[in-house]
Amino acid sequence: MTGFALGVPGPAQADTTFSAKIDFGTATTVPVTGHTLDYGQPYAARTGPHQGSGLTYGWVGMDSATPLDLTGNGRDRGSAEPDRLLATFLHMQLPASSPGVKTPGRWEIAVPDGTYAVTVAVGDRTSLDSAHAIQVEDQNAVDGFVPTDSGRYQTRTVEPTVSDGRLTLSPRGGTNTKLAHVSIAPVTGADTRPAVRAVTPANTASGVSPTGSVVADLRLTGAGVDAATLSGGTVTLKESATGTTVAAHVVTSGGGDVINVSPTAGLQPGTRYRLSVTSGVKDLDGKAFLSWSSVFTTGSAGGGGSVAFEKVASGATGRSFTSVLKGPDGRLYAATLDGYVMRWTIASDGTLGNAQTISTVRTDATARNLPGAPNRTIIGMAFDPASTASAPVLWITSNTMYPGGTPNEPDWSSSIAKLSGPDLGTYTEVVSHLPRSVKDHETNSLAFGPDGALYVSQGANNAMGAADPVWGNRPERLLSAAVLRLDPAKLPASGPLDVRTESPGSYDPFAANAPLTLYATGVRNAFDLVWHSNGHLYTPTNGSAAGGNTPATPSPLPASCTRRTDVGASGAYTGPSVPALTGVGTAETDYVFDVKKNRYYGHPNPSRCEWVLAGGNPTAGADPFEVTGYPSGTRADRNLDLSGMYDAGLHASADGVIEYRGDAFGGALKGKLLVVRYSSGQDIEIFGVDTQGRLSPPTVGTTGLTGFQQPLDVTEDTAKGNLYVTELGASRITLLRPKATSAQE
Incomplete structure (x- = not known):
């Protein structure tokens, strides 16, 4: 996704x-x-x-x-x-x-x-x-x-x-x-064929978690892998000693740039496995992949401790669910990839019933003849603070739906809207013409902050800051790859706020009293964001796979350098000057950012005078979040908030996030961050949060928080401590109920 x-x-x-x-x-x-x-x-x-x-x-x-x-x-x-x-x-x-x-x-x-x-x-x-x-x-x-x-x-x-x-x-x-x-x-013609670049876990790796999945990082010559060619026949995972095939789902990401092999029932601990990718896998141009083979050995099963959940079928199935949250009316709401909002009553045991399908977004798309109508992708959902049980008002993000395949989604086609009235049947567009990529980077999630403003995660248009053919050669826009802040009190009295920043638009987020502004920049593709009770804003963010391009600092510096978000604190921007990188050979990890106002988080954007990818390469030794393709001595951007960057795991696709607020497990989980990993982990990892808001290294392998099928989002019913997880790969919402462990008995 x-x-x-x-x-x-x-x-x-x-x-x-x-x-x-x-x-x-x-x-x-x-x-x-x-x-x-x-x-x-x-x-x-x-x-x-x-x-x-x-x-x-x-x-x-x-x-x-x-x-x-x-x-x-x-x-x-x-x-x-x-x-x-x-x-x-x-x-x-x-x-x-x-x-x-x-x-x-x-x-x-x-x-x-x-x-x-x-x-x-x-x-x-x-x-x-x-x-x-x-x-x-x-x-x-x-x-x-x-x-x-x-x-x-x-x-x-x-x-x-x-x-x-x-x-x-x-x-x-x-x-x-x-x-x-x-x-x-x-191999004749190898330079024109796609291939596996590397796998996670790497060849001969040991101690691999039995509950995760195997992710192949791809080296593409076209727009992406053809998902229709991914099957148990073209990509296999087998026990090396016996040749027994592991039942698994074989899928790609929304961007078509990885191959993900997800065992349906987990792997055996202490066992050797072989991954094979055959030439039966093809890209969207019909070119066959070079073959690949690698092995790894699993470690112990993990689990245990004082926190454990039991998985239960919630009763919600049959849709491509994206985001999920509990409403002020006590019902559970979920958005879908194709523009529906679903809601259910929550039974005393946590299961869902009385499903209601709300088609307001699709109806509006058809009425206005929007691209791809009636389909629209809803990711962001946030209830207005003024909502009541009898009159909920739901803010959403609405994007053209990318169904996979050849990418060609129109730029400036994302929006923010409100659903209100009986059965949320009234559609009111609030913000129009937000940027979006040709694939699945778009206007993602929403969260109301303690100041009453709406915070928005806006995806990047490309891989590593400079245009590249895999992402349609679309450059970054002034509002892309950022966390945006919308002040509802400053919205126009009627009609949506048009925020297109390039001709024929003229929106200026730096203007006095601008309703939509840049809160933090360089946030590549954050699916979700959460305001913690400690006052910090956390957002899991997808880093790029290998192969992207980065921009070079021009000389002289462009006019955009006079309007960086840190000019007020740091004065005029003068550097560092960095070279462009083409086809960066290493992948970024995924992150959780502790987002602070006017700080930078590593994804370059030339339209904002941001040139350095991640931590640069400041020394000859190992540096945090370094990019070894840069010459040694390449300093990070002066505004990089290195102290607010945490590692969520390579190829994790860190997506949904919540602060657990329930008192289950004797309060052992209260206040911690739960982060959903869609790709390599297919699980929920747990970050501890100290009194200064700093995150501890994540805990993985918790009983009940593993073995999902492309999970995207999570929410909590704080009344009972139950969790609800959307599993895009299984078209369902799974209920997780706290259960007693031996440590509690």
Whole structure:
């Protein structure tokens, strides 16, 4: 729903004249015709007999590029194995009882940067004492292969991309791995094909939560992955040892820029799993993805403690629910992706009944012939502070609906409106012509503040601040990527407030008495926001996936630099000057921001004289929220509120948020932030809040707060401490009821 953005660079095309075939054996081995010999020499230019011409290859340490001599680790099984390619091999990890070099090593060969089909073979005719593993670059080829009488060898092919001039094979994760032969060939046309860039969890990761999901970060050449090609046949998750397929939902984000594999019943603790993405996955232009394979091992199941919830079917199903909240009339309200507002009575046990469908927004869209009518996407919902049980007034955000596929949603097409009157049947547009992206970044949530103003989370138009083709080359606007503040007392007496800031519009949020102003900037794509009882405004925010573009600081500085939100506090803006980045190679994490007035939170916007992504790269060491694509010494924006930035998890898609206010669990949860993670976690994480409003690292794995299907939002019925979670992937609202734990009994 509120996915990540990324840029378009594809994998580098390999030099199509380069290929190699290596036969591993002893110093006296005569390699099979067409192959060159490796018998354990340190990495260097090869000049010996049967070692080709102009090739550089050999062995290095497991954790460094230091050349390693494994001469003596080769074996030849002779006539016991009639296939000469399999009869000879080399121990990558030699047991203590065998003659040779006991230090394990990796094998490398110098190759032009590019994408290759790499085929590896492991095994041994006369011995079954191995659990073979081969990692090729950042992918897995062989995992835990144990030979048997009926299967002595295993051969596998992967398609890794090399970017450092060396193709690397590692036995990490194996025991006494025996490498027989390798063939390397370029993948023709790889630079025009989409691919997996990286996965979370990464290849060979251990201690992975059994309750999360697997997310592949994509390297696109077009507008996004075709969701129709994602299935259990094209993307698989299996137990590595048994090959048992894990039942899972395979989906993408609203932006079409990730592949998310969500097990329907969680994973087993302490178990190895293999993710495979095949060429059956295609992008929206019909181009097949390069194949991918990786493995990871789960840790313990977690859970326990004094907080636990039980999941219960609420009775609300069959809609693409986005946001949810309890109304002043004691009923539960939920918005939908296609423009409905639903409401239910809440029974004494928390379940929902007497469903009512309110079509006011869709009716208005049809009457005004809005783009995509009658569909509209409602995310923001907030009841007016003056609402009563008999006369509720609901403020909403209304956006053109992005159904997925080729992105082309019109800019300046989002709005804020009020629903009032009997059954909320009266539609009153309050703010018109808010910006929006071509995909699913739009005008998101609403929250009334303690000052009576309405606070609005407005999404970014692109990935990392500069236009990119995946996001329709749409630039940031003056009001995008920000938390906005609307003062209802300053609204015009009649008609909506037109806030289009570019021709033919002329709205100026800096003007005296402007009703809609910039409260905080650089907030990339915040789905939700909440005013805590401590007076702080918190907003979970989606960071970008890898591949986006950032803007360069122009010289001279533009006129927008005289109207930054921090000019009053810090004076005229003079820098720093930063270079543009294209196809940023690393993803941003997701955040929870402790939002403060007139501060900046890391998403560049040239129209506001904001140029630096996240924390920049100020030192040669590790820096908070750094962007290593910048040259070392690149300072963060002077207005960055680093102390108000908290890590919600890579590819989390941190979305809905509440402050838990009930007294359940003896008050153990009261005052804490509950943040919904739509993507990699598919759960609700819990942040502690101290007396200064600072957040502690999140707690995950709480019983009852895991195993959702693309959850988006959460709300609390404070009377009972029950939670209601919208699950977009399951078209339902799930009820969570506090339950006693052993710690409470």
